[in-house]
Amino acid sequence: MIEYINLQQAISNLLSGKIVAIPTETVYGLAANIHNEAAIQNIFTIKNRPITHPLIVHIHNNFDIERYAQINNLAQKIINTQWPAPLTIILGKTSNVSNLITGNQNTVALRCPNHELTQSLLKEVGCGVAAPSANRFGYISPSKAEHVYQEFSCFNYDISILDGGECEIGIESSIIKIDNDDNISILRHGMFDVQIFSNIANITDLTKININIHDNGTNTIKVSGNLPVHYAPSNNLYILKPQNLLDTINKSNDGDVFIIFENSSNILKLIEDTILARIKIIYMPNLATKYAHNIYNSLREADNYTYETHNIYLEQIPSTIEWQAIQDRINKASYKFINKI
Ligand code: TXA
Ligand code: MG
Numbered sequence: 001m002i003e004y005i006n007l008q009q010a011i012s013n014l015l016s017g018k019i020v021a022i023p024t025e026t027v028y029g030l031a032a033n034i035h036n037e038a039a040i041q042n043i044f045t046i047k048n049r050p051i052t053h054p055l056i057v058h059i060h061n062n063f064d065i066e067r068y069a070q071i072n073n074l075a076q077k078i079i080n081t082q083w084p085a086p087l088t089i090i091l092g093k094t095s096n097v098s099n100l101i102t103g104n105q106n107t108v109a110l111r112c113p114n115h116e117l118t119q120s121l122l123k124e125v126g127c128g129v130a131a132p133s134a135n136r137f138g139y140i141s142p143s144k145a146e147h148v149y150q151e152f153s154c155f156n157y158d159i160s161i162l163d164g165g166e167c168e169i170g171i172e173s174s175i176i177k178i179d180n181d182d183n184i185s186i187l188r189h190g191m192f193d194v195q196i197f198s199n200i201a202n203i204t205d206l207t208k209i210n211i212n213i214h215d216n217g218t219n220t221i222k223v224s225g226n227l228p229v230h231y232a233p234s235n236n237l238y239i240l241k242p243q244n245l246l247d248t249i250n251k252s253n254d255g256d257v258f259i260i261f262e263n264s265s266n267i268l269k270l271i272e273d274t275i276l277a278r279i280k281i282i283y284m285p286n287l288a289t290k291y292a293h294n295i296y297n298s299l300r301e302a303d304n305y306t307y308e309t310h311n312i313y314l315e316q317i318p319s320t321i322e323w324q325a326i327q328d329r330i331n332k333a334s335y336k337f338i339n340k341i
Contacts, residue, residue, distance in 0.1 A: 023164025024113035029131025054103035060122035084114035170293035189325035233303035255310040257302040288322040
């Protein structure tokens with residue numbers, strides 16, 4: 001059964017080993033108490049997620065991190081100055097964190113979400129809460145409570161949802177690994193990437209730090225966000241160069257969906273009404289932060305537009321650093337269709 005619950009019920013459900021979908025500033029997470037192995041196991045089952053893909057442990061802002069991780073100076077500085085934030089940090093784990101959570105690795109991913117309701121929940125629960133994004137493995141992550149409902153309503157799992165409104169950021173957190181005081185690796189891009197560089201420069205001498213941007217595909221660590229196909233709609237997603245927009249709309253089939261920039265709306269004046277009547281256009285903001293906020297909702301809307309199989313075309317986004325994390329998600333959502341138009 002799937003139902004909406006309030007904060008008090010969410011706390012008691014988590015404490016009694018149940019699965020609760022929780023809001024964060026990035027996307028909704030499917031949460032379980034990390035000290036309850038059966039509950040953690042249940043998350044893998046519900047998500048249909050391979051057991052080798054480790055989970056992020058979410059903690060309250062005043063939590064004693066040393067219960068779960070071996071902390072170094074650089075990590076401590078970053079945590080003190082940046083958290084709560086859409087920034088997950090990977091550190092050496094302690095024996096309090098089970099191998100089921102870390103995929104048998106000796107590291108743990110920790111995150112302190114910047115969401116008031118979930119901070120209250122984490123404070124009352126008093127321990128770490130594992131929370132992968134609340135979607136079936138490989139599908140689009142949920143940025144609204146109703147996405148979680150739609151995602152799991154046709155299954156027979158007991159899941160309760162704590163509705164904390166729309167997720168402000170809209171795509172998953174940046175993940176960094178801090179091995180020691182002079183080594184940071186970025187394992188997953190997020191909207192916090194830009195701040196990682198500017199904010200960390202304020203607290204430490206960046207020239208003394210070796211920053212490795214994760215090279216996709218060569219990584220031996222199991223990071224599910226680094227699978228070639230992820231975050232993907234069920235219908236084919238194609239990335240469309242702006243110069244091909246007009247022609248592709250003119251040749252489109254009934255029920256096709258075009259996700260285009262608000263700025264490109266002028267082009268529609270050149271298209272016949274009969275064509276516009278049989279396709280759907282979804283407009284996206286021109287600002288990267290607003291685009292990230294909307295993208296998963298738009299991909300879901302595009303996917304659910306008709307029950308018939310249809311194509312989704314997404315107008316290519318800029319290649320500047322502000323768009324990098326979004327580009328990463330779009331590439332993975334469309335990867336299986338190499339034929340980018
Ligand atoms: O924004 C987010 O991070 C959301 C919200 C709910 O907090 N959570 C999320 O979780 O995106 P998930 O499970 O969908 O992605 C977690 C990523 C995976 O790619 C996983 O492999 C990686 O974190 N990860 C977890 N522990 C790790 C570890 N010890 N070493 C390397 N990667 C790890
Ligand atoms: Mg995920």
